[in-house]
Amino acid sequence: MTEVSLAGPPSAMAGKRIGSDLQAQRLRSAWLFLAPTFLVLAMVAGWPLVRTIYFSFTNASLTNLSAAEFVGLQNYLSWVTLKSGRTIYRGLLADTAWWNAVWNTLRFTVISVSIETVLGLIVALVLNAQFPGRGLVRAAILIPWAIPTIVSAKMWAWMLNDQFGILNDILLSLGLISQKIAWTASPDTAMIAVLIVDVWKTTPFMALLILAGLQMVPGEIYEATKIDGVHPVKVFWRITLPLIRPALMVAVIFRMLDALRIFDLIYVLTPNNTQTKTMSVLARENLFDFDKFAYGAAASTMLFLIIAAITVLYMWFGRVNLEGER
Amino acid sequence: MKPIVRTLIFCAAITGAADLAAAAEISVAANSTGKNLSFLREQIAKFEKDTGHKVNLVTMPPSSSEQFSQYRLWLAAGNKDVDVYQTDVIWAPQLADQFVDLTEATKDVAGAHFPSIVQSQTVNGKLVALPFYTDAPALYYRKDLLDKYGKKPPETWDELAATAKEIQDKERAAGNPDIWGFVFQGNAYEGLTCNALEWIKSSGGGQIVEPDGTISVNNEKAAAALERVKGWIGTISPRGVLAYQEEESRGVWQTGNAVFMRNWPYAYALGNGDDSAVKGKFDVTPLPMATGGDQHSSTLGGWNLAVSKYSDEQEASITLVKFLTSPEVQKARAIQLSNLPTIAALYDDREVAAAQPFMPNWKPIFENAVPRPSAVAKVKYNEVSSKFWSAVHNTLSGNGTAAENLELLEVDLTELQGDGW
Numbered sequence: 001m002t003e004v005s006l007a008g009p010p011s012a013m014a015g016k017r018i019g020s021d022l023q024a025q026r027l028r029s030a031w032l033f034l035a036p037t038f039l040v041l042a043m044v045a046g047w048p049l050v051r052t053i054y055f056s057f058t059n060a061s062l063t064n065l066s067a068a069e070f071v072g073l074q075n076y077l078s079w080v081t082l083k084s085g086r087t088i089y090r091g092l093l094a095d096t097a098w099w100n101a102v103w104n105t106l107r108f109t110v111i112s113v114s115i116e117t118v119l120g121l122i123v124a125l126v127l128n129a130q131f132p133g134r135g136l137v138r139a140a141i142l143i144p145w146a147i148p149t150i151v152s153a154k155m156w157a158w159m160l161n162d163q164f165g166i167l168n169d170i171l172l173s174l175g176l177i178s179q180k181i182a183w184t185a186s187p188d189t190a191m192i193a194v195l196i197v198d199v200w201k202t203t204p205f206m207a208l209l210i211l212a213g214l215q216m217v218p219g220e221i222y223e224a225t226k227i228d229g230v231h232p233v234k235v236f237w238r239i240t241l242p243l244i245r246p247a248l249m250v251a252v253i254f255r256m257l258d259a260l261r262i263f264d265l266i267y268v269l270t271p272n273n274t275q276t277k278t279m280s281v282l283a284r285e286n287l288f289d290f291d292k293f294a295y296g297a298a299a300s301t302m303l304f305l306i307i308a309a310i311t312v313l314y315m316w317f318g319r320v321n322l323e324g325e326r
Numbered sequence: 327m328k329p330i331v332r333t334l335i336f337c338a339a340i341t342g343a344a345d346l347a348a349a350a351e352i353s354v355a356a357n358s359t360g361k362n363l364s365f366l367r368e369q370i371a372k373f374e375k376d377t378g379h380k381v382n383l384v385t386m387p388p389s390s391s392e393q394f395s396q397y398r399l400w401l402a403a404g405n406k407d408v409d410v411y412q413t414d415v416i417w418a419p420q421l422a423d424q425f426v427d428l429t430e431a432t433k434d435v436a437g438a439h440f441p442s443i444v445q446s447q448t449v450n451g452k453l454v455a456l457p458f459y460t461d462a463p464a465l466y467y468r469k470d471l472l473d474k475y476g477k478k479p480p481e482t483w484d485e486l487a488a489t490a491k492e493i494q495d496k497e498r499a500a501g502n503p504d505i506w507g508f509v510f511q512g513n514a515y516e517g518l519t520c521n522a523l524e525w526i527k528s529s530g531g532g533q534i535v536e537p538d539g540t541i542s543v544n545n546e547k548a549a550a551a552l553e554r555v556k557g558w559i560g561t562i563s564p565r566g567v568l569a570y571q572e573e574e575s576r577g578v579w580q581t582g583n584a585v586f587m588r589n590w591p592y593a594y595a596l597g598n599g600d601d602s603a604v605k606g607k608f609d610v611t612p613l614p615m616a617t618g619g620d621q622h623s624s625t626l627g628g629w630n631l632a633v634s635k636y637s638d639e640q641e642a643s644i645t646l647v648k649f650l651t652s653p654e655v656q657k658a659r660a661i662q663l664s665n666l667p668t669i670a671a672l673y674d675d676r677e678v679a680a681a682q683p684f685m686p687n688w689k690p691i692f693e694n695a696v697p698r699p700s701a702v703a704k705v706k707y708n709e710v711s712s713k714f715w716s717a718v719h720n721t722l723s724g725n726g727t728a729a730e731n732l733e734l735l736e737v738d739l740t741e742l743q744g745d746g747w
Contacts, residue, residue: 062402063423162566163504163578185569187723272514274716274725288395289712291420291705
């Protein structure tokens, strides 16, 4: 909108009025065009969110949702002081299982997104280079991303199977391991197994987004560096990386949001395993498996708040850095 | 001539319409363990032919924990798309409100089933589901291997471990590197609750929560039982057993890579199938116990059929349930799938005994089977079970000792119990 008024004649009174009329009209039509989107969003995202938050303050049970009564913050935190003077804390914020899930989720997010970003960047740089059959390779690399998570998780579950899985077979015949590893069962490797599958699946997504950023970089800059004889490593750090930074930031935030609410992969690969149970898995368990719908709603609400907080923080820090460079 | 033709057409149209109104379309949700679905398809085809109703099969996952949460979701939403649900024996108290009372409709047939099973499906005087088949697990053993090394089927767990170790080691030395001594269900899910309940009960360690509501799980015998099993992981059982459900352990067993397996009777018919590497080479015996003074313990399993109260076709659904639980279908099921019938007379049936020689001996085992504490814990049962299997899984995977984990479990269960179950 500011651009519209700036573009108008700077001094003429009449021009200004026309400008603001035009502005108001544009604003109206903008709202008109946006209204269906907002309406749909309110219905499919807003309403469930509000309902979930509401249920988190009640004692709702899935068998009879309409009988829910308001209980305040009890699902989040409550305490009773016993006669002996000891205080017992209850609720989500005092639940070790919940904090274990938070820790698992954060650990998973940081590790998986870091690996995927680096690998994605490498893949994107390779795909950005000119070589015969590039189009084919670009299409082929997207396959893991195109397979539904449930399918790829189940597929990997068989490949990771300790007795007849192909992964153990390959590692054994290469002599890298002496005994078959129980990837999804043992507490030491369960998270690694999940990470392997996630990295395999989502690196193409990162590569694609970064590749889009790479293609925005004008070729003349590279020609200039070639003429000046700049070392390719220096070109990468001084030119490529800063220029694709906005695209990289967006890619990371997309992945991070996805990773923070990871559910399907873990649910299929290592269900109920304490080492890999994430916030979403815990919320689902309470919502549907246990008779604790309200508690699960509280977990979902906390999950929403945590993701929102991390996103805001990330965007805030990201922008500060970006502006600092300018 | 013309008016007669018109009348005839009119009559035909009316009868046609009447037929359409009587034929209902029913959907049955059933799990995909073993050959359950193909068997049901066969029986349903018969039912469709006899009644003119149309029946759709809704495929559910083999894990009963996953199946349960899907059911809960559908029922909470008042889903009309599924009319008949195949339910686990432990679900009746949790889902009772959502199912039709079958007492009146099945008065004529309910008496033929074992009273204890009918009792387990009766909540506050309401018959929630009709027994489909019952289940009591067995110890599967490789007859050929035991004979080869001059061993007898084990009576106690320690005997089992010793025999398994010896045969496993000797077989590996003889050029069979993939063989393991014992496979069971160690994944963190309802099946681990069943397995661990057997280990503890057969060691005299109680049944987690006693019928009177006492939380008994934190005791020395229970801890010793779990420590014993922990010693098996990586020695006679593959580490991966901690991620196995029924079908994964059957996979190892049926490819000939295990000396012993704990599993439900359905694996008997499948193990004798033409594609099985152990066909004719194995037999079953009751699960072992800790010492001679203890008792064999098998967790009571079994599946039932319930009719949703949100169904628009309740009458047709009840007809289907009665058909699928009838002696004829149960007999066919026993012969083809080696599932245990819920009708006492079938255990003496000659054809059943010929097809599944183990079955007549299984009646006492099933009659003494240990129920999971679902009746006492009611709606909190799933949480009890989840806390229990987590404590067991933690112990087996080396995350704390059995004593520590059971002590924590007791605290958790006491808190969950609150003022009462």
